[in-house]
Amino acid sequence: MSKVLLFGPLTPPLTGQAVAFTIVANSLPEQKKILIDTSKYKNPIINTFYSVFKVLFSFAFYKFSNIYFTSSRSKLGFIKDFLLLIMGLWFKKKIINHLHGADFKKFYGESIFLKPLISYAYKGVNTSIVLLNIMKNQYDDFPKMKKVVVGNCYNQELEECKNDFSKNNYQILFLSNLMYGKGIIDFLDACFVLLGNNEEIKIKIAGKLMGDTFMRQKNIEKLFKEKYNQLRGVYGERVEYLGIVKGYEKSKVLFESSIFVLPSFYPTEAYPISIIEAMRAGNAIVTTNHNYLPYIVKEKNGVIISPKSPNEIYSSVEKLINNLGQLKKIQRHNIKEAKHKYSQDRYISDIQQIILS
Incomplete structure (x- = not known):
């Protein structure tokens, strides 16, 4: 049975994104998932190095067909996402992105130097999950990307x-x-x-x-x-x-x-x-x-x-x-x-x- 690589923050911290990602991670049995916790350490720089290492390790030693990640909208966060996305693109994985914020479009538009890298990386994203229909506009710059609406949930x-x-x-x-x-x-x-x-x-x-x-x-x-x-x-x-x-x-x-x-x-x-x-x-x-x-x-x-x-x-x-x-x-x-x-x-x-x- 093919596995899915899960890439995102587990709780704590108790943010909406971490809570939602943790629910998804806990819902899958071990034999169906490879899990990378992008908030494992309190120091964001250590988290970045850890995430990069785990991505390289996962592609080298695990077999999986799909990638599910919660997109970052910060420069440091994108460094973690970038390696995951280009590896997924090069190895022809199905990539599913889940957006939990209202600022991807702003982040993309204002990232003058990173914009070409973001554009290249997100070309490999097959599907983006958004929380509301109107949030599809966050990815207007990626017309080939499939956008799907899934609202949040309560505990x-x-x-x-x-x-x-x-x-x-x-x-x-x-x-x-x-x-x-x-x-x-x-x-x-x-x-x-x-x-x-x-x-x-x-x-x-x-x-x-x-x-x-x-x-x-x-x-x-x-x-x-x-x-x-x-x-x-x-x-x-x-x-x-x-x-x-x-x-x-x-x-x-x-x-x-x-x-x-x-x-x-x-x-x-x-x-x-x-x-x-x-x-x-x-x-x-x-x-x-x-x-x-x-x-x-x-x-x-x-x-x-x-x-x-x-x-x-x-x-x-x-x-x-x-x-x-x-x-x-x-x-x-x-x-x-x-x-x-x-x-x-x-x-x-x-x-x-x-x-x-």
Whole structure:
């Protein structure tokens, strides 16, 4: 039986791309896969050397017909991808690319010196998997490439929990990597007003503090702690930072919440798995008119707001809480939609059909 070479990041880190790739990797039995973890080490340079070595080793000593990889959109990341792609092209392998970000077209267009290499390497890609139909435009410069749509999925663990709509729930959740571009500071600013205007509201925050292109890690850590401590000083246990949550703890906080807020303006934001998980857990969604987010969250799913607007976060959440009938209608709809469109079984089946054929 022919194997498939899997090339991408395993968790940790807990990024959407790593989570999605790990689901695919774990779904295949050992006899069907050769696995290269491109995030095995914390140092990105060491990761690059490791990935290059593993690619050369795999082509020298393993037999496989297909390659499945998650494309990088950075110069250092492309170095890893480039060797894989040209080896696949020269050895006439079927290459399947999976895009999890909103910035390949920008990366390609702005890579003046790398552009010829990117163009040559991606000529060997037979199929690119994108998350939404509109994301096919990320590969407009590669007209011969087949583009296939497969949406993200929620974790299978969420199937084990149940919702209780018999009680009114005023818990608001922010669950994501805590980066400036994800809107965590805007959310905290909105929390001052939300908690002050409604004594029943509780706030839960979960995720790892991380730097991004807007703010370095030490700076976001300092700013987050300042605002969080101010909130705790005034509102006590009504606001709680849980740190990184996994497994049952993550499912529990998702199902205990009724409104999920992700006011992201993160440059590469595409199709956050956190939104899908929040929908499956019965949360109304408040997110931003940014990149592809409005194609995921419609009026029936929650509210779309402007990026960088604490006032709109506050007013949207308040509007939902003040109309509990409409809130519960949205919550029930999101559970139904998530089960229908975003199950892990559906995701695995769709991906395997592409990468194993």
